[in-house]
Amino acid sequence: MLQLKQRFRFSSDPNIIVAQYGALKRQVPLLYFLLVVNASAVAYTHRAFAPAYLTLGFMVVMFAICMWRAMAWIYAKDAHEIGVREIHRQLVRTTVLAGVLGVVFLVWSLTLEQYGGPNERGHVALFIAATVIGCIFCLVHLPQAAMAVVLVVTVPYLIYYVLRGDPVYTAIAFNIALVTGTMIQVLLNSFATFTDMIRSKSELITKQSEAERLGAENARLAQTDVLTGLPNRRYFFSQFEEALQTAKAAHRQIAVGVFDLDRFKPINDTYGHVMGDRLLCEVGRRLASTVNRGTIVARLGGDEFGLLFTTDIETAHARGQFLCDLLSEPFVIEGQTVMLGCSAGMAIYPEAGETVHELFDRSDYALYHVKTDSRGGCTLFSLEHETRIRSERAVETALQRADLERELHVRYQPIVCTQTGKVFALEALGRWTSPTIGSVPPDRFITIAERLGLIHAITLTLFRKALTEFATLPDTLGLSFNLSAHDIASPETLDRLIEVIEQSRVDPKRLTFELTETALMRDFDAAVRGICMLRALGTRLALDDFGTGYSSLGYLRRLPLDKVKVDRSFIKDMDELSGRNILFGILGLCQTLELDCIIEGVESESQLRSLVAMGYRQAQGYFFSEPLPIHEIEAAFEASPQPSFAALAHVSRMRAA
Ligand code: C2E
Ligand code: CA
Ligand code: CA
Numbered sequence: 001m002l003q004l005k006q007r008f009r010f011s012s013d014p015n016i017i018v019a020q021y022g023a024l025k026r027q028v029p030l031l032y033f034l035l036v037v038n039a040s041a042v043a044y045t046h047r048a049f050a051p052a053y054l055t056l057g058f059m060v061v062m063f064a065i066c067m068w069r070a071m072a073w074i075y076a077k078d079a080h081e082i083g084v085r086e087i088h089r090q091l092v093r094t095t096v097l098a099g100v101l102g103v104v105f106l107v108w109s110l111t112l113e114q115y116g117g118p119n120e121r122g123h124v125a126l127f128i129a130a131t132v133i134g135c136i137f138c139l140v141h142l143p144q145a146a147m148a149v150v151l152v153v154t155v156p157y158l159i160y161y162v163l164r165g166d167p168v169y170t171a172i173a174f175n176i177a178l179v180t181g182t183m184i185q186v187l188l189n190s191f192a193t194f195t196d197m198i199r200s201k202s203e204l205i206t207k208q209s210e211a212e213r214l215g216a217e218n219a220r221l222a223q224t225d226v227l228t229g230l231p232n233r234r235y236f237f238s239q240f241e242e243a244l245q246t247a248k249a250a251h252r253q254i255a256v257g258v259f260d261l262d263r264f265k266p267i268n269d270t271y272g273h274v275m276g277d278r279l280l281c282e283v284g285r286r287l288a289s290t291v292n293r294g295t296i297v298a299r300l301g302g303d304e305f306g307l308l309f310t311t312d313i314e315t316a317h318a319r320g321q322f323l324c325d326l327l328s329e330p331f332v333i334e335g336q337t338v339m340l341g342c343s344a345g346m347a348i349y350p351e352a353g354e355t356v357h358e359l360f361d362r363s364d365y366a367l368y369h370v371k372t373d374s375r376g377g378c379t380l381f382s383l384e385h386e387t388r389i390r391s392e393r394a395v396e397t398a399l400q401r402a403d404l405e406r407e408l409h410v411r412y413q414p415i416v417c418t419q420t421g422k423v424f425a426l427e428a429l430g431r432w433t434s435p436t437i438g439s440v441p442p443d444r445f446i447t448i449a450e451r452l453g454l455i456h457a458i459t460l461t462l463f464r465k466a467l468t469e470f471a472t473l474p475d476t477l478g479l480s481f482n483l484s485a486h487d488i489a490s491p492e493t494l495d496r497l498i499e500v501i502e503q504s505r506v507d508p509k510r511l512t513f514e515l516t517e518t519a520l521m522r523d524f525d526a527a528v529r530g531i532c533m534l535r536a537l538g539t540r541l542a543l544d545d546f547g548t549g550y551s552s553l554g555y556l557r558r559l560p561l562d563k564v565k566v567d568r569s570f571i572k573d574m575d576e577l578s579g580r581n582i583l584f585g586i587l588g589l590c591q592t593l594e595l596d597c598i599i600e601g602v603e604s605e606s607q608l609r610s611l612v613a614m615g616y617r618q619a620q621g622y623f624f625s626e627p628l629p630i631h632e633i634e635a636a637f638e639a640s641p642q643p644s645f646a647a648l649a650h651v652s653r654m655r656a657a
């Protein structure tokens with residue numbers, strides 16, 4: 001009994017209920033069709049024997065009811081429109097109705113059985129058997145209803161014939177009971193398979209949608225910058241490609257901007273990376289909060305952000321400048337106020353280029369120039385940049401083809417003691433004379449070589465040449481050599497430099513390597529490691545062009561330095577009190593930190609006099625001598641073992657004449 005009750009229970013799995021409903025929608029109309037046709041046939045064969053209300057009358061009523069139900073199923077709403085609860089109710093209703101109709105048809109057919117001869121009676125028995133079997137088939141997806149039909153039809157049918165004591169019909173009734181019982185078992189088995197299939201299908205769908213969700217999440221993460229939550233470089237470039245195609249099709253202009261924070265590195269180094277990260281998040285938030293829809297802001301990496309929007313030239317520049325100004329407003333993080341700055345380079349399609357690569361490179365180029373020329377503003381890529389690029393290309397090509405050994409040479413500029421006027425060291429300065437484009441100033445070819453990855457070969461060639469030439473000069477003399485940012489961060493270059501020193505006959509203590517602040521800042525930790533390696537050998541380190549970069553006191557304290565070279569730009573401001581105060585201040589700072597202080601760019605006697613009065617003891621500049629070729633330096637040293645700057649100035653002037 002309990003088992004039977006169990007069998008009549010509906011599944012609680014909504015997926016199964018929905019699937020049952022879907023199958024029944026297709027099959028129940030067939031069932032009514034079968035019922036009406038079979039019953040009509042019985043009514044027809046009994047028309048002459050039974051009263052009309054039992055044949056025609058009954059059939060008209062049943063036809064109407066069955067058609068109404070069949071139509072109701074054919075036009076029933078879809079599962080998602082009515083919801084699981086309503087479907088459940090519908091299944092219960094269908095089961096009850098199946099039972100009720102079963103009873104009605106059974107009573108009707110057994111009543112008809114009273115009329116007619118053996119053929120008609122046989123027809124009734126066949127009608128009941130065939131219809132029950134048909135019903136079971138049509139109700140395969142609702143076993144409760146199939147079982148209800150079997151219970152209300154087959155069982156009373158069997159009892160009826162047994163009680164009537166007719167052996168043939170009793171045998172038929174037993175046969176039918178056996179067949180329908182077996183069929184119910186088969187139906188239950190097949191329903192179990194059906195529910196298993198639905199369950200595994202819905203599990204599969206769940207797994208699939210989970211996989212899709214994970215896939216979408218991965219795709220989103222792959223396009224997002226983890227720190228700021230902004231789109232990342234990859235997303236930026238894919239959107240750039242799309243936007244460019246759209247702009248081309250619509251004949252519209254679009255702007256790409258690269259925004260690079262000024263002073264971020266020293267702040268990051270001074271306050272720590274946590275603070276640096278917070279600052280980057282704030283910058284991202286500030287940028288994202290001001291842009292309108294259709295503009296893309298992305299973090300391209302480090303302290304670099306990218307912007308993409310549809311615009312014309314005037315608006316692009318104004319927007320870029322607005323954002324730079326916005327990022328120059330103070331940031332308050334954990335109660336600390338920090339001031340950044342921002343420089344931006346922009347390129348506009350179609351003026352600056354046709355491809356993503358070209359446009360991005362050009363905005364980067366404009367950024368590079370705004371960084372070096374006028375920090376803190378936005379610059380659009382212009383015709384002037386285009387001309388510069390062309391000439392740079394010529395230099396690039398010549399440099400790539402250069403025979404470094406033959407085309408590079410070194411000039412030496414004396415560094416002089418202001419007290420005695422004696423030369424105590426030389427600064428080696430690289431020179432390149434190309435057979436195709438002539439002589440190119442070092443700051444230009446060095447930058448290009450850095451970009452082309454040729455700097456290591458150039459540094460090593462110049463250093464080897466400088467040490468070979470320098471070896472012939474007196475032991476008391478020192479030699480300064482400039483290293484690029486890339487050199488100090490490259491362990492291979494450092495190893496090779498050390499090898500060159502070891503192979504030369506020059507005592508490492510006589511050597512000083514000069515590094516600019518910008519070189520240190522590119523990769524501070526790598527630079528410190530490089531400096532330590534070189535110092536371990538006994539060489540000294542000088543901070544070059546002091547005052548032009550960030551001039552962070554933090555660097556002076558944290559780095560194992562020996563000397564500071566004050567940039568020649570300070571000499572220009574010497575006529576003013578504030579300029580003199582700065583020079584005085586820098587000297588005081590160096591003395592406090594026990595660092596040698598060399599002033600560069602001394603061009604006149606009056607400048608020298610003021611500097612000496614301030615206390616500067618070491619100086620360099622055209623006033624003493626311009627950079628000279630080795631044989632002229634040798635000549636001066638041959639004339640006097642300790643030549644004074646006057647002797648060199650003489651050589652220098654002779655050359656100029
Ligand atoms: P720097 O290291 O500051 O070198 C001093 C520069 O100032 C030299 O320019 C020198 O000729 C110039 N100079 C010296 N005295 C005076 C003066 O009284 N007035 C003026 N106006 N200028 C003066 P140079 O040789 O053109 O070198 C420019 C820069 O190129 C150097 O600046 C240095 O940063 C870089 N450089 C030169 N040679 C090398 C090298 O071999 N390797 C590397 N990595 N960089 C080099
Ligand atoms: Ca230098
Ligand atoms: Ca310098």
